[in-house]
Amino acid sequence: MIIRSEAASDIQAIAEVTIAAFENLEVSNQTEQFIIETLRAAEMLTISLVAEIDERVVGHIAFSPVTISDGSRDWYGIGPFSVLPEYQRQSIGTTLMQHGLSLLREMGGQGCCLVGDPGYYKRFGFKNIPKLILDGVPQEVFLALPLHNIIPQGFVVFHEGFMSVGEQDVAPTSD
Numbered sequence: 001m002i003i004r005s006e007a008a009s010d011i012q013a014i015a016e017v018t019i020a021a022f023e024n025l026e027v028s029n030q031t032e033q034f035i036i037e038t039l040r041a042a043e044m045l046t047i048s049l050v051a052e053i054d055e056r057v058v059g060h061i062a063f064s065p066v067t068i069s070d071g072s073r074d075w076y077g078i079g080p081f082s083v084l085p086e087y088q089r090q091s092i093g094t095t096l097m098q099h100g101l102s103l104l105r106e107m108g109g110q111g112c113c114l115v116g117d118p119g120y121y122k123r124f125g126f127k128n129i130p131k132l133i134l135d136g137v138p139q140e141v142f143l144a145l146p147l148h149n150i151i152p153q154g155f156v157v158f159h160e161g162f163m164s165v166g167e168q169d170v171a172p173t174s175d
């Protein structure tokens, strides 16, 4: 498996992987591919990694900047995050996430956050930070990973690309 940054030639495959991954998820309204397009068009797709097997894109993860009301800088939101259904549970997602996090560290990122199942994301070090809030999202599924022991507090706002398609798409969910 190869993990690499997206190329222009991957755009269609990324959309297809995203559509397939979210197709049967109840919490999704199946518009996650548009979030990626909006982020890309706004040049807010800070990290966009694909997992490739036998020259086929089978997974994708996106990181984009978020703002935090306490003025914390260089924080990022994760999502959409997708692996083709037939390739899930083979550690491709874990590998994508680990590569994304190490790139973020190299770039000087201060931390990242997502909405998702704590049971899955705790393996990467994500946990709920009580005073870090994503409006409208239950606190127990809003998870953050500070990279430098500086713990932010306040309201987090994802890029508007997430808002136009519904709050439940802000980031990962449990399945």
Ligand SMILES: CC(C)(COP(=O)(O)OP(=O)(O)OC[C@H]1O[C@@H](n2cnc3c(N)ncnc32)[C@H](O)[C@@H]1OP(=O)(O)O)[C@@H](O)C(=O)NCCC(=O)NCCS
Binding pocket: 021, 022, 025, 079, 080, 081, 082, 083, 084, 087, 088, 089, 090, 091, 092, 093, 094, 095, 117, 119, 120, 171, 172, 173, 174, 175
């Ligand atoms: C979430 C997702 C990207 C993870 O990719 P993946 O390649 O399946 O993940 P991995 O194989 O690295 O997962 C490793 C482990 O996590 C578990 N796991 C995977 N997804 C999980 C989830 N949503 N909740 C709890 N555990 C999960 C697997 O069972 C596996 O556990 P094991 O190692 O004990 O067997 C993928 O399952 C997916 O595309 N899901 C549908 C879309 C989605 O929910 N995306 C996130 C929202 S943006």
